[in-house]
Amino acid sequence: MNREEALKIVDELVKNPNIKKHCLAAEAAMIGVYDYFESKGKANVGNRVDWGIVGLLHDADYEATNKDLERHTDLVTEKLQGRALQEVVDAIRGHADKVERKALMAKAIFAADELTGLIVAAALVRPDKKLEGLTPESVLKRMKEPAFARAVNRDDIKTCESELGIPLPEFVEIVLNSMKGVSKDLGL
Template sequence: MSELNREQAWNLLTEYNQDQFHLYHAKVVEGIMKYFARELGYGAEEEFWGLVGLLHDLDFEKYPEEHCIREQQILKDFGAPEALIHAVASHGYGITVDIKPEHEMEKVLFATDELSGLIGAVALMRPSKSVQDLELKSVKKKYKSKGFATGCSREVIERGAEMLGWELDDLISRTILAMREIEPQLSNS
């Protein structure tokens, strides 16, 4: 489905992003997307879903004011498939672009991008600094705290859950499971 491989995608990402936080976030969302591809019955598209997750914030570090706009041209110039360009841009729907998430993959990206940051922030507050022992109730408690992880939009997370037709608790729980699965690989990279 994609003419772009993981190594090419990583090289492109690191051309536009050097901040370790942004690169780590890209790998987190890549892993979450691959997890959901398998969980939702799109296993044959797992690598494509992963590339979408990896590249979703391609333009954010260099062009924060044009996020989800500039990356479309960068990807087009790179020869990325239209499906990938649409998917990465759609996570800015209603924020920076009017490209609506249509495919279930795009809705998962929209719903989990901000949420992964919030879950990661909750995990860092724990003695273990890990999602392995993180439970839904801990995330919900911090989720309700307006002063916690203010950069993670609760509105976007809730709109994402609604797009998927999932309860918020279900989205949070499933995203925690995804992050538990990928955490060991991330700590080694």
């Protein structure tokens, strides 16, 4: 599966522009984390495109299955059958606790998913509502305020340390910088 094919699935299943933006943010984050591991010479399952696809498709059926969240990721799994690496499917299913998160890419989407939400919320309360001037330090500060973006699960984000071995400040920097790289697509 290449990016164009994955984008086709997103366009087919996702009608809500905010969910599409979330998928694009997660794609950028996954590529950023992939590049981080590559630069450290850590063995990786899947290539840069595969990692991006995990981000792009992890919530692609969220709308289509939202009346029955038990089915979340099942529809995407069907669409990917025989067309993508099993690890890609497992990572997507793993973020919804459908299978154990074993590969780095599975652990990465789990930790990055919630962080992209926190970063969007942190950008939107800025006077310019843009990512550009947002610093990792201010994202970290927001993370420590329980009342800020209350729905964001901080514990999930912190698994970057326990599961990925990336210190939280560094993880925030990677994901924030990756999202800045696609800020136009995110409307931020």
